[in-house]
Amino acid sequence: MMEGSSPAKAYLLHVAVIALLFVLNFILPAYHHGLLARILVLATFAMGYNLLFGYVGLLSLGHAMFFAAGLYGAGLGVHHFGLSVPVAFMAALACGAVLSLVIGLLALRTSGVAFMIVTMMFAQVLALAILYFAPLTGGDQGLVLQQQERVVHLGDTVLDLTNPTARYMVALVLFSIVLLLTLAVVRSRFGRVLIAVRENEERTRMLGYDTFANKLAAVVISGVICAAAGGAYALLFGYVGANFASVQYSILPLLWVLLGGAATTLGPLIGTLFMYYIVDITSGYTSAYLLIVGIALILLVLFFPKGILGTLRQRWVRWLP
Amino acid sequence: MMPLMTTKGLSRHFGGLRAVDNVDFALMPGEIRAVIGPNGAGKTTFVSLVCGRIEPTAGMIVFDNADITNLPAHKRVRLGIAYTFQITSIFANLSAYENVALPVQRTLTDGRSKGQVHAGVMEALERVGLADRANVPAGQLAYGHQRLLEVAMGLALKPRLLVLDEPTQGLADSEIENFIGLVREIASEATLLIIEHNMPVVMELADRITVFEAGRILAEGTPEAIRSNAAVQRAYLGGGDD
Ligand SMILES: Nc1ncnc2c1ncn2[C@@H]1O[C@H](COP(=O)(O)OP(=O)(O)OP(=O)(O)O)[C@@H](O)[C@H]1O
Ligand SMILES: [Mg+2]
Numbered sequence: 171m172m173e174g175s176s177p178a179k180a181y182l183l184h185v186a187v188i189a190l191l192f193v194l195n196f197i198l199p200a201y202h203h204g205l206l207a208r209i210l211v212l213a214t215f216a217m218g219y220n221l222l223f224g225y226v227g228l229l230s231l232g233h234a235m236f237f238a239a240g241l242y243g244a245g246l247g248v249h250h251f252g253l254s255v256p257v258a259f260m261a262a263l264a265c266g267a268v269l270s271l272v273i274g275l276l277a278l279r280t281s282g283v284a285f286m287i288v289t290m291m292f293a294q295v296l297a298l299a300i301l302y303f304a305p306l307t308g309g310d311q312g313l314v315l316q317q318q319e320r321v322v323h324l325g326d327t328v329l330d331l332t333n334p335t336a337r338y339m340v341a342l343v344l345f346s347i348v349l350l351l352t353l354a355v356v357r358s359r360f361g362r363v364l365i366a367v368r369e370n371e372e373r374t375r376m377l378g379y380d381t382f383a384n385k386l387a388a389v390v391i392s393g394v395i396c397a398a399a400g401g402a403y404a405l406l407f408g409y410v411g412a413n414f415a416s417v418q419y420s421i422l423p424l425l426w427v428l429l430g431g432a433a434t435t436l437g438p439l440i441g442t443l444f445m446y447y448i449v450d451i452t453s454g455y456t457s458a459y460l461l462i463v464g465i466a467l468i469l470l471v472l473f474f475p476k477g478i479l480g481t482l483r484q485r486w487v488r489w490l491p
Numbered sequence: 492m493m494p495l496m497t498t499k500g501l502s503r504h505f506g507g508l509r510a511v512d513n514v515d516f517a518l519m520p521g522e523i524r525a526v527i528g529p530n531g532a533g534k535t536t537f538v539s540l541v542c543g544r545i546e547p548t549a550g551m552i553v554f555d556n557a558d559i560t561n562l563p564a565h566k567r568v569r570l571g572i573a574y575t576f577q578i579t580s581i582f583a584n585l586s587a588y589e590n591v592a593l594p595v596q597r598t599l600t601d602g603r604s605k606g607q608v609h610a611g612v613m614e615a616l617e618r619v620g621l622a623d624r625a626n627v628p629a630g631q632l633a634y635g636h637q638r639l640l641e642v643a644m645g646l647a648l649k650p651r652l653l654v655l656d657e658p659t660q661g662l663a664d665s666e667i668e669n670f671i672g673l674v675r676e677i678a679s680e681a682t683l684l685i686i687e688h689n690m691p692v693v694m695e696l697a698d699r700i701t702v703f704e705a706g707r708i709l710a711e712g713t714p715e716a717i718r719s720n721a722a723v724q725r726a727y728l729g730g731g732d733d
Pocket of ligand 1: 577
């Protein structure tokens with residue numbers, strides 16, 4: 171984190187992770203290949219959550235609404251308005267930006283538990299609205315995007331997002347951009363202020379920082395990243411469903427981030443990966459897999475309270491961003 | 492000469508308690524002003540009003556000829572009013588370096604200083620003698636060093652008015668001596684408003700002294716005048732407090 175300490179190591183690590191994920195595209199069996207593409211998109215969601223929760227210390231229980239804003243922004247755009255894939259993705263980002271700006275302006279008047287409750291209420295409003303406007307949104311059935319709606323024409327090249335490799339690569343590009351963006355943000359002067367707000371908001375204010383404006387900027391960046399993940403999810407996997415706006419999808423990114431390590435750049439990926447595979451493996455053996463997930467989480471909180479990477483950083487790898 | 496900072500009829504009530512009560516105050520550029528008074532006299536509340544941590548019930552604050560009464564605290568800091576907390580308020584989990592980097596990058600962003608964050612941080616840490624502790628988490632520093640870190644953070648803001656709220660509280664005698672030297676040095680660049688209970692420190696440093704009692708200014712003058720002021724002796728100096 172310290173300016174003057176070599177940033178090269180941190181960037182090298184992140185590029186190496188991206189390179190590894192790139193290589194995995196060619197060697198993973200089909201099943202895991204598909205799973206990892208999904209995990210990369212959800213890890214992007216988690217990275218957006220982590221920026222606000224991990225670095226600014228704002229615990230939102232409503233981030234499903236930002237994911238859903240992107241999901242529906244892109245999905246409805248394609249389905250009802252015939253938007254092309256890139257335009258639909260832009261629509262997802264715009265929806266995320268507008269929603270997070272409005273929510274930020276309202277919810278940041280509160281802090282602590284009140285902030286959790288307010289964000290949760292707003293997310294609930296969006297979830298109910300999605301069900302209420304069923305003719306438009308497909309209600310709890312959701313919408314399925316057709317194959318021909320998910321083809322990108324870039325000049326002469328055609329990118330079919332239903333093709334597994336194309337899907338994986340697009341997911342990887344999104345993930346990589348957001349990962350490097352997060353790294354750049356948390357190492358920047360702005361990132362330093364965000365961490366200061368988390369550590370001692372009053373002191374930060376008395377050092378000349380407009381803490382409200384900084385928190386608002388963080389909410390919007392976080393919201394746009396989550397909406398990008400949502401938009402990508404709709405376009406890559408062709409399904410837009412109301413369950414993604416439910417409380418469950420507000421809690422999940424929190425768990426992924428806690429598991430991987432809050433306020434670590436790579437924690438969201440590690441957390442999402444672990445959680446996804448724990449659920450995937452245990453649900454193959456027993457219907458009580460949620461119990462096992464719960465136990466795993468309790469053990470983690472007991473022995474790795476800072477998450478996997480957080481503990482790693484504390485004990486061994488101090489320079490981990 | 493125009494005062495750097497004045498207050499007119501400044502008041503702050505907490506319920507029925509008049510913590511600061513109709514205070515008219517003027518501070519000349521370049522002076523070292525000490526504010527003394529018994530516990531609960533309203534000293535911290537008064538300087539908190541000046542730097543914008545709390546809002547006044549009534550009255551007005553002028554800084555550098557501009558009315559800043561309604562200016563939010565962070566904007567006052569950018570005008571050059573820096574405050575160090577009475578109760579040490581540092582970023583305990585961040586390194587000393589990061590603690591000072593925050594004010595340094597503030598002045599860089601505002602264009603009030605030039606250069607690299609790194610150079611600014613090391614300069615401020617060197618001035619208070621903490622350069623060799625740069626990478627230590629602030630919460631693990633010795634208490635006296637934490638107080639010095641507070642001062643370094645204030646210094647790094649390149650203040651025109653630096654408010655120090657009981658900076659020597661909890662320092663050892665040897666540390667206090669160094670501290671007096673440091674304050675003298677700072678005073679060559681900034682106007683200082685120091686709340687202080689330690690009378691020898693006050694007498695040695697202050698150009699003028701303002702005595703607070705029950706939210707009001709009881710007396711004001713040179714150290715000699717204050718020392719011989721009967722009312723002050725009754726209210727404060729003779730009160731066995733110091
Ligand atoms: N936020 C607050 N709410 C209610 N009362 C307060 C508040 N802050 C200060 N007071 C009261 O206002 C009065 C003045 O307090 P203040 O902290 O300004 O005194 P002080 O002169 O700084 O004292 P000390 O020398 O102990 O630091 C005290 O009676 C205090 O209890
Ligand atoms: Mg006080």
